[in-house]
Amino acid sequence: MTGGSEAAPTGRQRRRAVVYLYTQTGQLREVAQALTAPLEAHGWDIRWVDVRPRDAFPFPWPIRRFFGVFPQAVDPEALVKLVEPAGGFAAAADELVVLAYQVWYLAPSLPIRSLLKTHPEAVRDRTVVSLIACRNMWYSAAIEASGLLRSAGARRVDVVAATDTRGSSTTLVTTLRWLLTGRRAPFLWFGRAGVGDDELTRVAAVGQCIAESRPCPQDAAPIVPALAAADVIAGKAFRKWGATVRSMRRFGGAAHAATLITFVFSLGIAIVIGLPLLAFAAVVGGERFATRVRGYVYGRISFDLPVVDEAVSA
Ligand SMILES: Cc1cc2nc3c(=O)[nH]c(=O)nc-3n(C[C@H](O)[C@H](O)[C@H](O)COP(=O)(O)O)c2cc1C
Missing domain, CATH: 3.40.50.360 (Flavodoxin domain)
Incomplete structure (x- = not known):
């Protein structure tokens, strides 16, 4: 820079x-x-x-x-x-x-x-x-x-x-x-x-x-490769979840709230399971994993x- x-x-x-x-x-x-x-x-x-x-x-x-x-x-x-x-x-x-x-x-x-x-x-x-x-x-x-x-x-x-x-x-x-x-x-x-x-x-x-x-x-x-990979995957999932929660509004407040609560729980599960899995992938993938993730992020x-x-x- x-x-x-x-x-x-x-x-x-x-x-x-x-x-x-x-x-x-x-x-x-x-x-x-x-x-x-x-x-x-x-x-x-x-x-x-x-x-x-x-x-x-x-x-x-x-x-x-x-x-x-x-x-x-x-x-x-x-x-x-x-x-x-x-x-x-x-x-x-x-x-x-x-x-x-x-x-x-x-x-x-x-x-x-x-x-x-x-x-x-x-x-x-x-x-x-x-x-x-x-x-x-x-x-x-x-x-x-x-x-x-x-x-x-x-x-x-x-x-x-x-x-x-x-x-x-x-x-x-x-x-x-x-x-x-x-x-x-x-x-x-x-x-x-x-x-x-x-x-x-x-x-x-x-x-x-x-x-x-x-x-x-x-x-x-x-760039922390495991975090960046988790972030990019979760970012795409969040957009889909967000669209689902928004679409539930037409079925009323209860359906909307229920989808939101489901999101919060699945977010918790993703953090507990997904992050350690990606950290493991980063260790196994070593420098190749890190280079690919860095290239993906910096390029965008x-x-x-x-x-x-x-x-x-x-
Ligand atoms: C609704 C909300 C969602 C947030 N989501 C994230 C997030 O996805 N990733 C992250 O690193 N920090 C997240 N944060 C933390 C913020 O990025 C920021 O560090 C914090 O709000 C303090 O910033 P500020 O006082 O300068 O506004 C979030 C904060 C809020 C209020």
């Missing part, structure tokens, strides 16, 4: 970036600040645009709302209305775009999907750094976001991902507790929920690379389109 061609300064002109951001707990803002601090230290102007849904999502989440948002979250066509910021959503021609989003059920959160679908002017013709902060399953969401960015006319997309790097079973407990009760602090033998300082330091190093317009020496979005989350000379193409 490099700093992109957008903000190439002429003379003493300052380089500029705009950060589009929706966060409930502030975690994503912290991660975005880690990325942009080195840019500011290099004299960049950073503009922050809060993406706010007109009807706010609750935090902490009541359990029924948390599972109830699933069918919408996994529906690629589902949108929410956004509050229009004073200056609109458009990015300026010389701004590098940082699109900061979190993952909801293996998809980009509803406010960010809505931004990309209803306000393509935020990314059209721009170089975009997609900045993800989530528990640890961001792969399907990044694939969907990349498709949306392409449709919206983004020219180039690089991905930076920050996750909670502890074991999946630990983060399942700490993240659910955090989202459903608002409590993030360590408890029992579990540590603090969410993205830790190690990840903030890594993201800041990526910011340093962007600030200096040099290629990143490290993985900006490290970022792109760099050639600049079309309009005079030639007309």
Whole structure:
């Protein structure tokens, strides 16, 4: 990843970036600040645009709302209305775009999907750094976001991902507790929920690379092959489950709720059985498995389109 061609300064002109951001707990803002601090230290102007849904999502989440948002979250066509910021959503021609989003059920959160679908002017013709902060399953969401960015006319997309790097079973407990009760602090033998300082330091190093317009020496979005494979398979299954739950609405609230509850149980079973199975496949498959998964994911989350000379193409 490099700093992109957008903000190439002429003379003493300052380089500029705009950060589009929706966060409930502030975690994503912290991660975005880690990325942009080195840019500011290099004299960049950073503009922050809060993406706010007109009807706010609750935090902490009541359990029924948390599972109830699933069918919408996994529906690629589902949108929410956004509050229009004073200056609109458009990015300026010389701004590098940082699109900061979190993952909801293996998809980009509803406010960010809505931004990309209803306000393509935020990314059209721009170089975009997609900045993800989530528990640890961001792969399907990044694939969907990349498709949306392409449709919206983004020219180039690089991905930076920050996750909670502890074991999946630990983060399942700490993240659910955090989202459903608002409590993030360590408890029992579990540590603090969410993205830790190690990840903030890594993201800041990526910011340093962007600030200096040099290629990143490290993985900006490290891929864990077993998790990525599980995520991609589950992402497809989630969409089908979501469509089934939505279609059950016409049979009334009870049928809809029953399908949703069945989903929650099968999700639990998939986590207990599916994840260890894929971890086993990753061990048996070794480097071949890892290379295939990395190739699949990297090939779908970022792109760099050639600049079309309009005079030639007309
Ligand atoms: C409804 C919902 C679904 C989520 N699904 C996922 C998920 O599929 N994968 C993941 O890694 N994190 C998931 N998370 C965690 C979020 O990505 C994020 O880390 C957390 O909500 C805090 O982010 P924020 O405060 O910046 O909004 C989910 C959170 C919510 C609220």
